[in-house]
Every structure is written in structure tokens, then in C-alpha cells.
Amino acid sequence: MDRKTPRIQDVARAAGVSTATVSRAISNPSVVSEATRNAVFEAIRSTGYQINLTARNLRQRRTRAIVVLVPNLGNPFFSHILAGIEQVAASAGFSVLIVDTKQPHANEGQLFTYLSSSRADGLIVLDGSLPVALFERRGTAGGLPPVVFACEWIAGSPFSKVMIDxxxxxxxxxxxxxxxxxxxxxxxxxxxxxxxxxxxxxxxxxxxxxxxxxxxxxxxxxxxxxxxxxxxxxxxxxxxxxxxxxxxxxxxxxxxxxxxxxxxxxxxxxxxxxxxxxxxxxxxxxxxxxxxxxxxPRNAIGAAAARLLIAQMGAGTADAPPVEEVLAVELAARRSAAPPGPAAG
Structure with missing residues (x-):
């Protein structure tokens, strides 16, 4: 017996929402509540509805991708930041592309190819040593998508950033x-x-x-x-x-x-x-x-940067006023520091 291909109306009925809400949850998850988003995606799973990502992205001229520029992927410091970015991005329906800015092949010209709205809907930059000229295409056709700096930043640059004090x-x-x-x-x-x-x-x-x-x-x-x-x-x-x-x-x-x-x-x-x-x-x-x-709080830094970027992408402009988010640090006291003894000095 042939089974009818699930439609968006079937998802809407299963989730108890309108077809417009289903569409918003798929195309721009950040604009619907978490409860609604979870209901919609559970309905998608239960009905077997297939999202045509390629056609949807072509219609919207969106890639559903975030590019993250990292200075040296071999540095273990970045692992939890990248995990925080990935967790938030995945829940919002975005894939993450990581580019190591310190690799020998990552010259300025090659990095430039990643900084285009045709390659990504947004950029998270963890490298504050990059030349500011790379980011001077704001507002141009096919130019720079929304950008959020995390951990490091370029002093005086007009971009949002998430950092610690x-x-x-x-x-x-x-x-x-x-x-x-x-x-x-x-x-x-x-x-x-x-x-x-x-x-x-x-x-x-x-x-x-x-x-x-x-x-x-x-x-x-x-x-x-x-x-x-x-x-x-x-x-x-x-x-x-x-x-x-x-x-x-x-x-x-x-x-x-x-x-x-x-x-x-x-x-x-x-x-x-x-x-x-x-x-x-x-x-x-x-x-x-x-x-x-x-x-x-490395995971929190990554998650905050991803949320901030997704919000800026949802605003539909790369020229939104910059936001600065500062997260708190704490001291982890262990055994490498102690009162000075007679051997010190």
C-alpha cells in the first residue's frame, strides 16, 4: 500500500500549531519559543516530513551555516568554546564550519573567501590578530554577513563581542x-x-x-x-x-x-x-x-556568541548596533600556589 508523502500541514496538525509557525520554526528557529520549536521538530520526526534544505536555502538565499575563525585549532583552550557554539547552532538548525587562521594555507586571500554572505549566514571570530581590512565590506552586495567576536577582538572595530573581564x-x-x-x-x-x-x-x-x-x-x-x-x-x-x-x-x-x-x-x-x-x-x-x-566559562562564551550572532542574523542586517557581553571569571585555587617557603626567592 502506498503511503502519502507527509506535508507541512501534517506537521502542523501533529504539533498543534499553524503551518506558518512550522515554517518559521524551520527557517528561523530563534523567533519561536523553545517549547514550540521542540513540538515542531518532534512532529517532523513523528510524521517523517522531509525538509528540502537545498530548495529552502536557495529561496531564502541563505546557507544555514556559521563560519568560525579560530587561531590554532591545536590549542585545547578553544575546545569548549567550539562545543558551546555548536550546541546553540545545531539547536537553531545551523551547521558550523571551522577555519584555522594559523594554518600555512590560511593566507589573507584565502581567508577572504570565507567572509562572504554566499559562504555563511554569519561569522564568529576568535582571532583578534586578523587584519581589520578583512572585515571592511559591511553593507555591500554579497559582502560581509553579521559578525560576532568572542574571547579576542580587534580594538575599535564596530562588531559585537563576547568576552571576559x-x-x-x-x-x-x-x-x-x-x-x-x-x-x-x-x-x-x-x-x-x-x-x-x-x-x-x-x-x-x-x-x-x-x-x-x-x-x-x-x-x-x-x-x-x-x-x-x-x-x-x-x-x-x-x-x-x-x-x-x-x-x-x-x-x-x-x-x-x-x-x-x-x-x-x-x-x-x-x-x-x-x-x-x-x-x-x-x-x-x-x-x-x-x-x-x-x-x-568557555562553553558559556561560545554559547553566548552563537546566540548573539543568531539574533543579529534574525534582524536581517549586518549593520545592527554592536553589543558587548562580558562574562565573569573565577579563581580555581589548587596546589601550584602556596605561601612562600624558605626555598623560594
């Missing part, structure tokens, strides 16, 4: 070390010209000044957020005649590199020096010793 997080780390009794505190910074480096450095310097602690040039070590730069900072710390008893690293990867290098040289954290990181990547709690760090 980096300066406050750095100050939190310094105050924690001060509270443990440290009065000589160093800092390993991120790459030069990076907004996270700058804001965390500002927070570090401000907290040191507020607490009346010394700010010594030789106690500030250059880094680039990598394990290797943390190891190099450890070697620089070892070369000092007078060493800080605690070091705040602007990323967990640098903190892990710092601690590992000291271990290879026969030094122990926190006996010889206390170390605090920033990010709370997955390895931080399992490292030896478990790393004290400033915890970023």
Missing part, C-alpha cells in the same frame, strides 16, 4: 598570590599586540600598584601563550640573581611549560616558586601539581 581576572590572580604572602610577583605575558596580552598585563600592573608591590622589568617575561614560551620564561627566571617567589602566567599552556621546565631543572612548584595560570583548560586540574588558574 581579562584585567579583572589578572588582578584576581595577583591578589590571590598576595593573600598567600607573596610580595615579589612576576608575570609571563602573551604575544605582543594581542588584546588579551594587553588587558591582562594592565590588570597585573594595576593590582601590583594597588597592593604596593614592586614592578620590576626583569620579572616580566615575554611569551606567546604556548608551552614553549612558558619553558623559555622558566629558563629566564632561573637566570635571575633575585627571583620572584610567584609567577602569574597569562595562559595555562605557558604555566604548564614553565612548571615542566623547572621540574627538568630540579626545581619544584610550589616549593621553589608558586605559579598561577589563566583559562582553566582541561589539563590544568590534572597537571602535577594541579594548576591554580583563572577560570574562563
Amino acid at each position: 581579562n584585567a579583572a581576572g589578572a588582578a584576581m590572580a595577583i591578589r590571590h598570590l598576595h593573600g598567600l604572602g607573596h610580595r615579589c610577583i612576576g608575570h609571563v605575558s602573551g604575544p605582543r599586540g594581542n588584546v588579551l596580552t594587553d588587558t591582562r598585563l594592565q590588570g597585573t600592573r594595576a593590582a601590583l600598584a594597588e597592593l604596593g608591590l614592586p614592578v620590576r622589568r626583569e620579572w616580566f617575561f615575554d611569551g606567546d601563550f604556548s608551552l614553549q614560551s612558558g619553558a623559555e620564561a622558566a629558563r629566564a627566571w632561573l637566570a635571575l640573581d633575585e627571583r620572584p617567589t610567584a609567577v602569574f602566567c597569562a595562559s595555562d599552556q605557558m604555566a604548564c611549560g614553565f612548571i615542566s621546565q623547572l621540574s627538568m631543572e630540579g626545581y619544584t612548584v610550589p616549593r621553589d616558586v608558586s605559579v598561577v595560570g589563566f583559562d582553566d583548560i582541561d589539563i590544568a586540574r590534572h597537571f602535577i601539581p594541579p594548576l591554580t588558574t583563572v577560570r574562563q
Whole structure:
């Protein structure tokens, strides 16, 4: 016996809504309530209705895709952010395309091809080091779709962003070390010209000044957020005649590199020096010793960026007023930081 092909009217009856509501739930999920959206998609599953995505997207001139630009997919910091983006995007009917901006093939010309409304309905950018010229096609035909920056951003750019209070997080780390009794505190910074480096450095310097602690040039070590730069900072710390008893690293990867290098040289954290990181990547709690760090709500950052982008896409314009959303951080106190002992210094 032949079965009748399910129609949108069958979905509407099963969900108890109008056909217009079914259409809205499919084409623009963010404009209907979660309960209605769930009812519609349950009805689609139960009736066997097939959504013709290709035809729908051609009619709407939409791709139903979000492009995410990530600076180095090998960095474990981004995993939970991408998971948060994917969870929100998938629930709204969007696919996610991830582009690693630091791969050798990702030159400016090739990246440019991803920044088109013909490739994606919206962009989430996690790389604040990209040239601003890449994003200067707003409002042009076939030009730039809505853009949201997350974690990093380009200073002065007219785009919405989701971030944490980096300066406050750095100050939190310094105050924690001060509270443990440290009065000589160093800092390993991120790459030069990076907004996270700058804001965390500002927070570090401000907290040191507020607490009346010394700010010594030789106690500030250059880094680039990598394990290797943390190891190099450890070697620089070892070369000092007078060493800080605690070091705040602007990323967990640098903190892990710092601690590992000291271990290879026969030094122990926190006996010889206390170390605090920033990010709370997955390895931080399992490292030896478990790393004290400033915890970023990474999944929440990704989810918030995706929700903000979808809302802007629903508004139908790339020129919506920019929104800035700042999420709170917290200190995860573990065993890599302790009161200074007789071996420190």
C-alpha cells in the first residue's frame, strides 16, 4: 500500500500549531519559543516530513551555516568554546564550519573567501590578530554577513563581542598570590599586540600598584601563550640573581611549560616558586601539581556568541548596533600556589 508523502500541514496538525509557525520554526528557529520549536521538530520526526534544505536555502538565499575563525585549532583552550557554539547552532538548525587562521594555507586571500554572505549566514571570530581590512565590506552586495567576536577582538572595530573581564581576572590572580604572602610577583605575558596580552598585563600592573608591590622589568617575561614560551620564561627566571617567589602566567599552556621546565631543572612548584595560570583548560586540574588558574566559562562564551550572532542574523542586517557581553571569571585555587617557603626567592 502506498503511503502519502507527509506535508507541512501534517506537521502542523501533529504539533498543534499553524503551518506558518512550522515554517518559521524551520527557517528561523530563534523567533519561536523553545517549547514550540521542540513540538515542531518532534512532529517532523513523528510524521517523517522531509525538509528540502537545498530548495529552502536557495529561496531564502541563505546557507544555514556559521563560519568560525579560530587561531590554532591545536590549542585545547578553544575546545569548549567550539562545543558551546555548536550546541546553540545545531539547536537553531545551523551547521558550523571551522577555519584555522594559523594554518600555512590560511593566507589573507584565502581567508577572504570565507567572509562572504554566499559562504555563511554569519561569522564568529576568535582571532583578534586578523587584519581589520578583512572585515571592511559591511553593507555591500554579497559582502560581509553579521559578525560576532568572542574571547579576542580587534580594538575599535564596530562588531559585537563576547568576552571576559581579562584585567579583572589578572588582578584576581595577583591578589590571590598576595593573600598567600607573596610580595615579589612576576608575570609571563602573551604575544605582543594581542588584546588579551594587553588587558591582562594592565590588570597585573594595576593590582601590583594597588597592593604596593614592586614592578620590576626583569620579572616580566615575554611569551606567546604556548608551552614553549612558558619553558623559555622558566629558563629566564632561573637566570635571575633575585627571583620572584610567584609567577602569574597569562595562559595555562605557558604555566604548564614553565612548571615542566623547572621540574627538568630540579626545581619544584610550589616549593621553589608558586605559579598561577589563566583559562582553566582541561589539563590544568590534572597537571602535577594541579594548576591554580583563572577560570574562563568557555562553553558559556561560545554559547553566548552563537546566540548573539543568531539574533543579529534574525534582524536581517549586518549593520545592527554592536553589543558587548562580558562574562565573569573565577579563581580555581589548587596546589601550584602556596605561601612562600624558605626555598623560594
